[in-house]
Amino acid sequence: MTLEQQLIEKKYYEMFINEHVEIHPIHVLGDAYQEELQKDMPDLSFIRFAQGEVYFQNKDYEAAIFKWENITNELEPWAKKNIADAYYESGLLSNAEDFYLSIETDQLILNTEVNLQLFSLYIERGKLDAAIAVIKSTIISNPDYPNVTKIARSFFENQQDWAMPLNWR
Template sequence: MSIENQLINKQFHDTFTINNEHTHPVEVLGNAYMQENLKESPDLTMIRFAQGEVYFHHKDYEAAIFKWENIDNEFQPWARKNVADAYFELDLLGTAEEIYLSIDTDSDVLKIEVLLQLFSLYIQQGKLEKAVDAIKKAVFLNPDYPDVTRIARVFFEDHQDWQNAVELAVNEAMRTQEISWFHTLKGYVVEGKTKKNGSQVFY
């Protein structure tokens, strides 16, 4: 698993626990923390990051937040995203949104992951216009990102947002030349979804 996939799935702690399958990750990381702390110049950052993941997976969100708030290296943007995820799980959506929007990163992967989280958050809040904006930004940033165009298509169809659904299908059919998108677009035409106020909608 690539480092980005580990970060997305909160599985970075596997780098510490992969050879300790019969010992609980909390114990493995606790021992690693103590050993690192004995060094003359200990660097506990990555262990704390991994500990946060384990606490998150065990739904100890407050402990996870505490660990991730002490990350100050190159993993800090991911730690901030994880903190927001924890607040999301605690149903503190306003705090989660604020943190998501504050994340500054050059990583397109992290940007899309944040946008997908905001998309889910806005749906939960019933803020559909903001949800549309978030998923469209994610598609624009990288339409090849796993499942992002499928998520957008299903969302637009479920909410009968045919203008955005048709626009997505047209763009993806032209970009990918995949037959499935042409079939989707043909379906919209047959069902009259490409018409607006009696006039044909062109893109």
């Protein structure tokens, strides 16, 4: 599994588990955290990111958000996306939208994932014009992303909007 796929599926933490599959991930990550603290210049961001994923998977969104708020390395844009996901799962759609919109990155996959989440959020909030704009933008920027054209086609068919560009059919 690629790093990007791990980040999408929130399985980055599995890199820390390795041969410790019989031990709960929180315990393994706690040990890794303590070990990292013993270094002269500890970098806890990677471990905190992984801890956030485990909390998220166990529906402890508050703890996950706390961990992801402290990410200051190259995983920071993904941490922001995950914070938005946690707000979304908690039903705090306005907070989720604010976080999704605050993400600035040139990573095409991350941008696509954020846009797909925004698309779902806008539909849920009844903001159909915003949903249409974001899905069209996503198709233009990354038409080969898995299922993105299928999602768009299904949405426009459900809306009985037959004015899709011909290359989407």
